[in-house]
Amino acid sequence: MRLRDERHKRILQMIEEKLFLKVSEAAEMLGVTEMTIRRDFKYLENQGLITRIHGGAKKKTKDQYIELSHTEKKALNIKEKKYVAEKAAKLIENNDTIFIGPGTTTEFIYDYIDVSSLNVITNSISIFNRFQENKNFNVILIGGRLRERTKTFVGYFTSKWIRDIKVQKAFIGTNGIDGDQITTADEEEGAIQRIVLKNSNYRYIITDSTKFGVCAFQKICNVNEVTAIITDNKIPVEYKNFYEEICKIIN
Amino acid sequence: MRLRDERHKRILQMIEEKLFLKVSEAAEMLGVTEMTIRRDFKYLENQGLITRIHGGAKKKTKDQYIELSHTEKKALNIKEKKYVAEKAAKLIENNDTIFIGPGTTTEFIYDYIDVSSLNVITNSISIFNRFQENKNFNVILIGGRLRERTKTFVGYFTSKWIRDIKVQKAFIGTNGIDGDQITTADEEEGAIQRIVLKNSNYRYIITDSTKFGVCAFQKICNVNEVTAIITDNKIPVEYKNFYEEICKIIN
DNA sequence: TCGTTAATGTTCGAAAATGTTCTTTTTTGT
């Protein structure tokens, strides 16, 4: 006979490699009753480690998002992202109160900021951590429910709380700019961004040039509502001409 | 070298390579009674070297999510803290909405919770991280300004936002219980705790028995306002008698 | 040597883990 935790560990191993494990199988392999295995499965399910189904248990399927994961995305177009981030950072002045939304580009903004005092609001853990390093900055994290994929807080409470915040400048990353619409891939994050834009004097859209002509799932706002679009200089000239009619393009 | 130390060394070796070790196995191998092995395990656990489980012990999984200043504190009275945490966890029922405040004791509560669905609210990063692991729990972090030392959110916004939250049960750690007052060491955290207690149906104070007779800097509330004080069984009998007149003592 | 203290062993009631039995629910085959 073995220890309970040891059994749990082996159950997890088996499920990991076989994806599915029958109660009867497990009982025989581990030399205990099926009842015990059921109790083990129940415990492991409560821990959020497996999914129980009639007759056994299976590996927990993580929700598949269309978006690339945080770390994967980061690798792409670093040079362009840094360029854009630097342009954005130049717009930030001493004693500003700014919002910085989640995004792989916006994360670089911190590196180029050159002010001695600043108030920063964000719902992104990565952004928060970066700015938190600097003791001269007053940083506020908007909490709520965590969207694991992007390490960003979203949902009812985040929306509610973000309404309390008024900022001078908002920097919002985006997944697509098409026609007169600015769009993002995630519904929940989009909801937050819309509120932020309403509560900001200056509204900056941060995007690399590959996002022009891309239409993502969720509309954030119209192009004519933003103060400027900040992008890199690989933006095709036809897009540049088109959007310069509507709003400012910084690149 | 003493016999006892020799045994301890061998126990650690065995656990290191096998990850698990039964009391009975160890007893046979080392030629001593199971009682002795239990005493050894107990000692080694208090040294923070292994984790004891029913029937044996296992290798300690290092918690990487807690920062240094915390881990130091944590080494003290582990046994009592776990005991208290377990008592607290038993009060948590399926589908509850609970608040868990920052603290080295409250962090252990997670380990003893046995429900399949739960809503958790906290302003502590450590607590948030722990509960976030479990996909069956709905976890809300209250943001704001970060108090680095305890990795806890405090300040104007935290207070404001926490007012939006109503919970069934609040678990609040404390630094001192003296006379009819419950006190804490930090003014900003105290302010948050006061609000939480107002918005909770059941108010549980989590504390180890060494805090009785200690008066910290900031008053949180009066003893008669709380539902129960959860503490360990080393509480001096005169305190126990005194406080049992005013509120419930769980230990 | 003795007396003192620390370590280990023993006993036993309580608690935890596991097993058993029987009933209810789900699945499956027709």
Add this chain to the structure above:
DNA sequence: ACAAAAAAGAACATTTTCGAACATTAACGA
């Protein structure tokens, strides 16, 4: 849709482990 078969779950029984209290043994200095 139905009945038979398989699995799950509730309640109770059994076994194992724990830990407190006390007894015994070993260790060591005066």
